Amino acid sequence: MSNDAPQLFVALLHFPVYNKAREIVATSLTTLNLHDLARLTATYGTSGCYVVTPLQRQRELAHQMIAHWTQGYGATYNPTRAEALQDMQVVEHLEAVEQDIVRRCGGAPRLIATDARRFPQCISYTALRQIIWQRRAAFLLLLGTGWGLAEEVMTRCEYILAPIYGLTPYNHLPVRVAAGIMLDRLLGHAEAGACASPLRPCAEKGTE
Amino acid sequence: MSNDAPQLFVALLHFPVYNKAREIVATSLTTLNLHDLARLTATYGTSGCYVVTPLQRQRELAHQMIAHWTQGYGATYNPTRAEALQDMQVVEHLEAVEQDIVRRCGGAPRLIATDARRFPQCISYTALRQIIWQRRAAFLLLLGTGWGLAEEVMTRCEYILAPIYGLTPYNHLPVRVAAGIMLDRLLGHAEAGACASPLRPCAEKGTE
Numbered sequence: 001m002s003n004d005a006p007q008l009f010v011a012l013l014h015f016p017v018y019n020k021a022r023e024i025v026a027t028s029l030t031t032l033n034l035h036d037l038a039r040l041t042a043t044y045g046t047s048g049c050y051v052v053t054p055l056q057r058q059r060e061l062a063h064q065m066i067a068h069w070t071q072g073y074g075a076t077y078n079p080t081r082a083e084a085l086q087d088m089q090v091v092e093h094l095e096a097v098e099q100d101i102v103r104r105c106g107g108a109p110r111l112i113a114t115d116a117r118r119f120p121q122c123i124s125y126t127a128l129r130q131i132i133w134q135r136r137a138a139f140l141l142l143l144g145t146g147w148g149l150a151e152e153v154m155t156r157c158e159y160i161l162a163p164i165y166g167l168t169p170y171n172h173l174p175v176r177v178a179a180g181i182m183l184d185r186l187l188g189h190a191e192a193g194a195c196a197s198p199l200r201p202c203a204e205k206g207t208e
Numbered sequence: 209m210s211n212d213a214p215q216l217f218v219a220l221l222h223f224p225v226y227n228k229a230r231e232i233v234a235t236s237l238t239t240l241n242l243h244d245l246a247r248l249t250a251t252y253g254t255s256g257c258y259v260v261t262p263l264q265r266q267r268e269l270a271h272q273m274i275a276h277w278t279q280g281y282g283a284t285y286n287p288t289r290a291e292a293l294q295d296m297q298v299v300e301h302l303e304a305v306e307q308d309i310v311r312r313c314g315g316a317p318r319l320i321a322t323d324a325r326r327f328p329q330c331i332s333y334t335a336l337r338q339i340i341w342q343r344r345a346a347f348l349l350l351l352g353t354g355w356g357l358a359e360e361v362m363t364r365c366e367y368i369l370a371p372i373y374g375l376t377p378y379n380h381l382p383v384r385v386a387a388g389i390m391l392d393r394l395l396g397h398a399e400a401g402a403c404a405s406p407l408r409p410c411a412e413k414g415t416e
Contacts, residue, residue, distance in 0.1 A: 005375050032240065036382050043381055044374035080380040166252030166396055167213050172288040173251055174244050177388040180381070181396070184389045188374055 006132040007047045008187065009109060009140045011097050012037055012175070014053040016150035027146040029058045031065045036176040037143075038084035044183040047138070048104070050097045051090045062090040094142075094153065101138050109140035113157035114182060115148050116171050122160045125185040131159075132186060141182065143175055214340040215255045216395065217317060217348045219305050220245055220383070222261040224358035235354040237266045239273045244384040245351075246292035252391040255346070256312070258305045259298045270298040302350075302361065309346050317348035321365035322390060323356050324379050330368045333393040339367075340394060349390065351383055 012033060015026040034051060041049040051062055066085050068074040075082040091097055101109045112128065132139050142149060142157065154160065163171050164181055173181070220241060223234035242259060249257040259270055274293050276282040283290040299305055309317045320336065340347050350357060350365065362368065371379050372389055381389070 036385050039378075039380055039382060040385055042378040043372070043376060045376040045378075080378070083378065084380070164251070164392075166391065168251060168253040170247075170250040170253075170288070170291070172247055172292070173388070174247060174384075176382075176385055177244050177248055180385040180388045181392045183374065184372075184392060188389070 005045060006187065007105060007136075007138040008132055009048045009050070009097070009101055009138065010037065010041055010046050010143065010179070010183075011050040011052055011094065011140060012143045012145065013094065013149060013153070014051075014055075014058070014145050015093070016152060017144050018147040018150060020147055022147065024150050025146060026053060026055055026058075029053060029062055030145075031061070033145075033176050034062060034065060034088065035069075035081065035085070037179060038088050039081070040176075040180050040183060041087075042084040044187045046183070046187075048101070049088050050100075051088060052092070052094055052097060053090075054092055059090050059092070066090070097140065101140060105138040107138060109138040110159070111157040112139055112141045113149055113154050113160045114141065114143055114178070115154070115160065116163050116173070116178075117148065118163055119154075119160045122162045124162050125182075128159060128161060129186050141186075143179055145175060213253060214395065215313060215344075215346040216340055217256045217258070217305070217309055217346065218245065218249055218254050218351065218387070218391075219258040219260055219302065219348060220351045220353065221302065221357060221361070222259075222263075222266070222353050223301070224360060225352050226355040226358060228355055230355065232358050233354060234261060234263055234266075237261060237270055238353075239269070241353075241384050242270060242273060242296065243277075243289065243293070245387060246296050247289070248384075248388050248391060249295075250292040252395045254391070254395075256309070257296050258308075259296060260300070260302055260305060261298075262300055267298050267300070274298070305348065309348060313346040315346060317346040318367070319365040320347055320349045321357055321362050321368045322349065322351055322386070323362070323368065324371050324381070324386075325356065326371055327362075327368045330370045332370050333390075336367060336369060337394050349394075351387055353383060 014029060016024045017027055019025045037049060053059055066088060069078065070082045070086050098108055142153065161182065164173060164178055165171055222237060224232045225235055227233045245257060261267055274296055277286065278290045278294050306316055350361065369390065372381060372386055373379055
């Protein structure tokens with residue numbers, strides 16, 4: 001990845017988020033989301049990827065899953081999964097993520113909230129893209145689970161990204177799919193990967 | 209959705225695709241992929257969404273899952289899931305998808321292959337986007353599972369989309385996440401959803 005690329009970190013928050021009844025809860029870890037997020041952040045070369053849950057047993061589960069795919073049989077069976085998961089960190093709360101980024105970058109990250117709802121102060125993808133590519137600062141993209149990030153997190157954020165709309169009013173994307181679209185809009189180039197010259201396909205690429 | 213939007217159909221193929229040993233196999237249905245694809249195609253307003261498997265028991269499983277979420281308790285518990293899944297069709301082979309599109313649109317769809325590998329004749333997202341928005345024809349985007357679409361499918365396609373790259377050489381995205389990025393690049397508008405005027409958030413939006 002280029003040194004000019006933004007310093008964008010990503011965190012998947014299982015707390016504090018809302019449930020269906022708008023109560024603040026800790027949601028369950030979905031191990032598949034960890035795989036998807038790891039492969040996604042490896043693709044876009046984010047500066048770091050965190051999974052946040054206050055529940056110790058859930059952190060242990062995440063560590064077990066990561067160890068399975070980064071060590072021993074799992075790493076041999078699917079090396080690209082090992083490559084993606086090796087940089088994922090599992091932490092107790094958002095403050096621990098921020099402290100880790102301060103340690104790595106020398107400054108606190110600017111927080112970016114994501115939500116399926118519209119807010120008065122939300123920023124477009126185009127505008128945020130310009131900011132993160134132009135400013136030499138660390139940014140932390142917060143992905144909520146359940147029914148979205150709790151207000152106490154939203155109010156701490158410097159930016160709230162506009163909800164993702166396609167061509168319809170429907171906006172209920174799974175967090176793993178939404179995260180892909182977000183990173184592509186903020187960091188990606190639609191032209192990347194187009195073939196300038198004839199290249200033979202290489203054999204092993206899993207898409208499942 | 210606007211009447212000017214492209215006629216783009218999507219099919220998730222479980223056969224014929226490669227396994228790790230490059231043998232042609234029928235992969236297992238992953239019910240979560242069906243949910244994700246349904247919510248994604250509802251977001252981007254595609255003209256239709258198909259799940260293709262030659263295995264009768266797997267088609268029954270897909271029908272059971274769709275019925276659970278579109279009828280009775282499931283539909284009440286999560287109406288947005290019902291809304292997304294109600295248009296998903298489960299069919300036996302690719303030819304059945306093409307026949308259904310001929311029946312609905314009056315002409316055979318132009319096939320678009322997707323793959324994580326580069327091919328000499330692949331087309332960029334920007335170029336394909338122009339084509340599908342300008343030409344009044346039906347297009348069918350083929351998503352592979354396992355280790356990708358078999359050659360017998362690839363050679364039938366009019367277009368092969370360039371593989372998705374972010375900012376690194378890593379390109380091993382899950383098909384559900386890749387599909388999101390593909391539809392956003394082909395149909396989406398990064399500016400959509402930005403707030404032109406102050407709007408209050410509405411309460412119920414699940415992101416899980």
